[in-house]
Amino acid sequence: xxxxxxxxxxxxxxxxxxxxxxxxxxxxxxxxxxxxxxxxxxxxxxxxxxxxxxxxxxxxxxxxxxxxxxxxxxxxxxxxxxxxxxxxxxxxxxxxxxxxxxxxxxxxxxxxxxxxxxxxxxxxxxxxxxxxxxxxxxxxxxxxxxxxxxxxxxxxxxxxxxxxxxxxxxxxxxxxxxxxxxxxxxxxxxxxxxxxxxxxxxxxxxxxxxxxxxxxxxxxxx
Amino acid sequence: xxxxxxxxxxxxxxxxxxxxxxxxxxxxxxxxxxxxxxxxxxxxxxxxxxxxxxxxxxxxxxxxxxxxxxxxxxxxxxxxxxxxxxxxxxxxxxxxxxxxxxxxxxxxxxxxxxxxxxxxxxxxxxxxxxxxxxxxxxxxxxxxxxxxxxxxxxxxxxxxxxxxxxxxxxxxxxxxxxxxxxxxxxxxxxxxxxxxxxxxxxxxxxxxxxxxxxxxxxxxxxxxxxxxxxxxxxxxxxxxxxxxxxxxxxxxxxxxxxxxxxxxxxxxxxxxxxxxxxxxxxxxxxxxxxxxxxxxxxxxxxxxxxxxxxxxxxxxxxxxxxxxxxxxxxxxxxxxxxxxxxxxxxxxxxxxxxxxxxxxxxxxxxxxxxxxxxxxxxxxxxxxxxxxxxxxxxxxxxxxxxxxxxxxxxxxxxxx
Numbered sequence: 111x112x113x114x115x116x117x118x119x120x121x122x123x124x125x126x127x128x129x130x131x132x133x134x135x136x137x138x139x140x141x142x143x144x145x146x147x148x149x150x151x152x153x154x155x156x157x158x159x160x161x162x163x164x165x166x167x168x169x170x171x172x173x174x175x176x177x178x179x180x181x182x183x184x185x186x187x188x189x190x191x192x193x194x195x196x197x198x199x200x201x202x203x204x205x206x207x208x209x210x211x212x213x214x215x216x217x218x219x220x221x222x223x224x225x226x227x228x229x230x231x232x233x234x235x236x237x238x239x240x241x242x243x244x245x246x247x248x249x250x251x252x253x254x255x256x257x258x259x260x261x262x263x264x265x266x267x268x269x270x271x272x273x274x275x276x277x278x279x280x281x282x283x284x285x286x287x288x289x290x291x292x293x294x295x296x297x298x299x300x301x302x303x304x305x306x307x308x309x310x311x312x313x314x315x316x317x318x319x320x321x322x323x324x325x326x327x328x329x330x331x332x
Numbered sequence: 333x334x335x336x337x338x339x340x341x342x343x344x345x346x347x348x349x350x351x352x353x354x355x356x357x358x359x360x361x362x363x364x365x366x367x368x369x370x371x372x373x374x375x376x377x378x379x380x381x382x383x384x385x386x387x388x389x390x391x392x393x394x395x396x397x398x399x400x401x402x403x404x405x406x407x408x409x410x411x412x413x414x415x416x417x418x419x420x421x422x423x424x425x426x427x428x429x430x431x432x433x434x435x436x437x438x439x440x441x442x443x444x445x446x447x448x449x450x451x452x453x454x455x456x457x458x459x460x461x462x463x464x465x466x467x468x469x470x471x472x473x474x475x476x477x478x479x480x481x482x483x484x485x486x487x488x489x490x491x492x493x494x495x496x497x498x499x500x501x502x503x504x505x506x507x508x509x510x511x512x513x514x515x516x517x518x519x520x521x522x523x524x525x526x527x528x529x530x531x532x533x534x535x536x537x538x539x540x541x542x543x544x545x546x547x548x549x550x551x552x553x554x555x556x557x558x559x560x561x562x563x564x565x566x567x568x569x570x571x572x573x574x575x576x577x578x579x580x581x582x583x584x585x586x587x588x589x590x591x592x593x594x595x596x597x598x599x600x601x602x603x604x605x606x607x608x609x610x611x612x613x614x615x616x617x618x619x620x621x622x623x624x625x626x627x628x629x630x631x632x633x634x635x636x637x638x639x640x641x642x643x644x645x646x647x648x649x650x651x652x653x654x655x656x657x658x659x660x661x662x663x664x665x666x667x668x669x670x671x672x673x674x675x676x677x678x679x680x681x682x683x684x685x686x687x688x689x690x691x692x693x694x695x696x697x698x699x700x701x702x703x704x705x706x707x708x709x710x711x712x713x714x715x716x717x718x719x720x721x722x723x724x725x726x727x728x729x730x731x732x733x734x735x736x737x738x739x740x741x742x743x744x745x746x747x748x
Contacts, residue, residue: 171732179428208401209398209400209434210383231457251382251383
């Protein structure tokens with residue numbers, strides 16, 4: 111019986127669980143006919159996640175929210191799989207890079223991107239500068255690590271790679287131009303390698319890297 | 333052999349691993365003589381965490397950074413302990429609340445607190461957003477805790493340790509009792525947790541903030557690396573926080589003498605004009621407009637037209653009007669020295685926003701340019717009173733003339 115993932119399509123946070131499921135052979139399906147702003151405001155949905163946010167995973171034992179937590183749960187449905195590392199320190203490092211991708215990569219991309227799309231407060235230039243500076247510091251640190259590593263942890267794809275790739279991917283297709291990312295060549299290599307992997311590629315939409323500098327139309331964010 | 337945790341003392345992110353260690357019986361020690369800004373910039377440290385942030389856990393098998401990851405690692409050093417849940421779904425829920433406490437609680441507290449501490453510029457509308465988000469998140473947490481003592485299951489798990497540390501930080505730095513009283517179950521939860529022996533041993537006494545910290549005047553420059561670094565920094569004091577000096581939560585009124593008070597006295601009394609404007613119900617042009625020019629003092633005051641630079645963004649009527657409303661709220665700090673009319677023009681989008689402002693002095697006051705970020709979103713031109721057309725435009729804007737420059741008025745707001 112498949113697990114049901116409540117989310118619209120094309121949502122990078124939903125991709126995390128879907129890709130993890132591809133690796134572990136767990137059946138996870140996107141709910142049908144999801145309508146953003148409607149489906150996640152029903153009383154049934156709010157019982158699953160009182161904050162009304164997506165994605166939410168429905169399981170026979172209860173609902174789980176927060177995309178990284180969902181991905182971890184899906185990964186562990188299959189014992190002893192390579193996504194979770196093969197030692198305690200590998201586990202520690204996987205968690206480290208998952209959290210890093212949330213606080214350092216995702217958060218800074220969001221602070222740059224969303225005001226330009228009209229979400230989350232007006233566009234304030236000095237705050238945007240801060241976000242960009244922070245993002246550069248974070249990508250610099252990631253670049254250093256990836257100079258000597260193909261994968262974030264160990265020698266094969268782990269959950270850290272899945273989460274990091276989804277977060278980076280959003281940045282690459284929405285706001286990070288080639289001239290920006292060329293400062294982080296190992297991050298570029300990493301992202302394009304990961305995006306080409308069959309199980310990853312099957313999930314993410316085929317999108318061209320972001321070319322323009324202009325403000326994005328909010329409509330295209332769907 | 334104890335694991336070494338690199339951090340200053342009193343750092344709520346370090347507390348997470350230390351409390352987890354108390355529960356699992358793992359030995360974790362804070363490094364000695366840690367100096368923020370120095371110890372975490374050495375080449376040895378940067379090998380452990382290229383970002384140079386704390387805390388970092390040093391283990392025989394390598395270093396781990398990110399406080400939640402460290403706490404998870406410490407928790408799992410002991411097999412089958414209650415911190416990690418006893419089933420897969422419990423594990424998932426623990427992870428869910430750990431992430432929630434990071435993205436929904438910690439992030440919003442940070443967005444509210446750090447600008448006030450001067451680490452990033454303080455932008456009032458962003459602070460409003462942060463507070464609104466935090467309230468939504470605490471509301472959801474409050475709902476869950478109404479029927480649960482612990483976040484997951486019936487005993488302390490890692491989720492409680494992480495959530496408590498993040499909440500504790502908010503409680504002692506910026507969340508006053510009047511704020512948190514809206515979330516009574518969160519209050520009950522926090523006080524119960526910090527009084528558990530393993531928590532108390534690490535955190536110490538907890539005293540809730542009595543007031544919101546005032547906005548610091550100096551914000552760190554955007555290129556300053558300190559701004560990001562301090563995000564992970566310990567509250568400077570020991571676990572016993574100092575009582576904050578009580579201050580207004582609103583935009584601070586300039587305490588030192590305002591430069592405009594030092595101008596030579598003017599025969600024009602701004603309040604008289606505002607009274608005349610408000611009280612004139614009929615024959616507005618003959619009484620109020622004429623009265624304005626009778627009392628206007630071109631040496632003591634100046635008139636300005638403003639034109640919003642991004643009118644093509646004004647596609648939704650109420651959003652546009654809200655934008656103007658927000659601008660006028662932020663102008664509150666110059667109420668004694670200004671009068672303004674803001675017009676939203678047009679019958680279909682995009683709407684044009686134009687205004688007329690009367691300021692004390694010959695220039696737009698510097699403190700207004702500094703404190704009100706909307707000012708740079710408009711083009712400002714001083715009115716040339718020798719030009720009859722400009723003078724008439726002033727009149728038209730004061731009296732909300734319709735049609736204004738050939739178009740309907742959607743809205744007219746007055747700042748007085």
